[in-house]
Amino acid sequence: MYTGNDAVVMGREKKEGILTAEQIKISFDSVKGRLVKEAVKEGDYVQKGQILMEIDPTDTDLSIEKLKAEIAVLDAQIKSAENEKNIAHFHADTSNVQSNRQIEQQQAAINSARATLKNREVDFERKNELFKSGAIARASVDDAIMALDVARANVMQQEEALRRLLAGANAGEMLPTIKEEHAKAENISNNIAALKSQKKQKEVALKELEVAKSRLTLRAPEDGKILSVLQKEGEMISPSVPVIILETDRLYYDIYVGEDVAANLKEGDRIRGYAVTNNKEVIGTVRLLSKAPGFADLRQTREKGQSDLSGFQIRIYTDAQEGIMAGLTIGVDASGLNQK
Structure with missing residues (x-):
C-alpha cells in the first residue's frame, strides 16, 4: 500500500526506528557574567549534580x-x-x-x-x-x-x-x-x-x-555525556542561553503505523522490540502517540470515493539494559505491538 524511500514510509513498512538518546540544552538560570571555570569537555560522562561551569561571583x-x-x-x-x-x-x-x-x-x-x-x-x-x-x-x-x-x-x-x-x-x-x-x-x-x-x-x-549566587555554578541536571561545550572560559554568558549540550541516558525510537494499528495502542503500553544487529530483545514504553507528518498519509484516494488514510508516529522509550546504545536500529513486529 505504501511506497517510497523516505524515512517515514520505510519506518511504516518495516516497523523499525533508530535508537536515539535524548539531549538537553543546559543554560544558566537568570544570571549572567564572565565564565571563569569550564569544568568539563566534550565526551566527558557526568553525574547529576556535578559542577559543569562557573560564572565569576565577585559582584554577587x-x-x-x-x-x-x-x-x-x-x-x-x-x-x-x-x-x-x-x-x-x-x-x-x-x-x-x-x-x-x-x-x-x-x-x-x-x-x-x-x-x-x-x-x-x-x-x-x-x-x-x-x-x-x-x-x-x-x-x-x-x-x-x-x-x-x-x-x-x-x-x-x-x-x-x-x-x-x-x-x-x-x-x-x-x-x-x-x-x-x-x-x-x-x-x-x-x-x-x-x-x-x-x-x-x-x-x-x-x-x-x-x-543568584548558587545559580552562578552550573550543575548537571542528570547523568549523561557532554556532547558539546558551547561557551569557553573568559566569554560573557547571557541568561538562559544554552552553554552545554548533554546526551542523557534516556533512549527512544520512533516507528510509524497505520490507523488500524494505532487504534489498538495508547500511551503507557509496553512494546516488545529487538535490536536488528543481534536480535536482542528490547522492551519499551509508548510515551507519544500522535498523527505523523502529512507526507506520511495516503493521498489522492478521494477521487476513488475513499477517505485519506493517516499515518501515526509512535515514540517508544526503552528500559535501561546492557548492550543497548544510541544508534542501534530497533525493529518491532506485529506481536511486539500487542505486548502489554
Missing part, C-alpha cells in the same frame, strides 16, 4: 557582604531602640507610682486640713455663743475667727497643691506627663516596627542574592 559576593553589613546595622538600631523603649516605659511606670504616692499624700493632707477646718468652725460657733451670753471676752471670739480663717486658707492651699499634681487630670486618671512618656515609648515601638520591616526586606534581598 560584594552585594551579599554589603547587605549583611546593612542588616547588622539594623540589628544594632533595633536593639538600641528596644532598650530606649524599655527605659521609657520604666520611667513612665516609676513616675506614675511616685505621682500616685504624692497624690495620695496630698489627698491625706487635704482631709487633715478639712478636719481641722471643721474643728475650727465648731470652736468658733461655740465661742460665739459664749460671747453672746457674756461668758467670754471678745478677744476669744477674735482668736477663733483667726484660727478659722487660717484653717480655710490651709484647705485652699492643699487643694491647689493637689490640682497642680493632677495637672488637669481627674482623680484616678493617668497624669498628662506620664501619658506623654508612654506615648514616647509607643513611638519608639513604631520606629522598631519600621526598622524590623526594613530588615525583613533586606533579608529577602539577601536570600535572592544567595539564590
Whole structure:
C-alpha cells in the first residue's frame, strides 16, 4: 500500500526506528557574567549534580557582604531602640507610682486640713455663743475667727497643691506627663516596627542574592555525556542561553503505523522490540502517540470515493539494559505491538 524511500514510509513498512538518546540544552538560570571555570569537555560522562561551569561571583559576593553589613546595622538600631523603649516605659511606670504616692499624700493632707477646718468652725460657733451670753471676752471670739480663717486658707492651699499634681487630670486618671512618656515609648515601638520591616526586606534581598549566587555554578541536571561545550572560559554568558549540550541516558525510537494499528495502542503500553544487529530483545514504553507528518498519509484516494488514510508516529522509550546504545536500529513486529 505504501511506497517510497523516505524515512517515514520505510519506518511504516518495516516497523523499525533508530535508537536515539535524548539531549538537553543546559543554560544558566537568570544570571549572567564572565565564565571563569569550564569544568568539563566534550565526551566527558557526568553525574547529576556535578559542577559543569562557573560564572565569576565577585559582584554577587560584594552585594551579599554589603547587605549583611546593612542588616547588622539594623540589628544594632533595633536593639538600641528596644532598650530606649524599655527605659521609657520604666520611667513612665516609676513616675506614675511616685505621682500616685504624692497624690495620695496630698489627698491625706487635704482631709487633715478639712478636719481641722471643721474643728475650727465648731470652736468658733461655740465661742460665739459664749460671747453672746457674756461668758467670754471678745478677744476669744477674735482668736477663733483667726484660727478659722487660717484653717480655710490651709484647705485652699492643699487643694491647689493637689490640682497642680493632677495637672488637669481627674482623680484616678493617668497624669498628662506620664501619658506623654508612654506615648514616647509607643513611638519608639513604631520606629522598631519600621526598622524590623526594613530588615525583613533586606533579608529577602539577601536570600535572592544567595539564590543568584548558587545559580552562578552550573550543575548537571542528570547523568549523561557532554556532547558539546558551547561557551569557553573568559566569554560573557547571557541568561538562559544554552552553554552545554548533554546526551542523557534516556533512549527512544520512533516507528510509524497505520490507523488500524494505532487504534489498538495508547500511551503507557509496553512494546516488545529487538535490536536488528543481534536480535536482542528490547522492551519499551509508548510515551507519544500522535498523527505523523502529512507526507506520511495516503493521498489522492478521494477521487476513488475513499477517505485519506493517516499515518501515526509512535515514540517508544526503552528500559535501561546492557548492550543497548544510541544508534542501534530497533525493529518491532506485529506481536511486539500487542505486548502489554
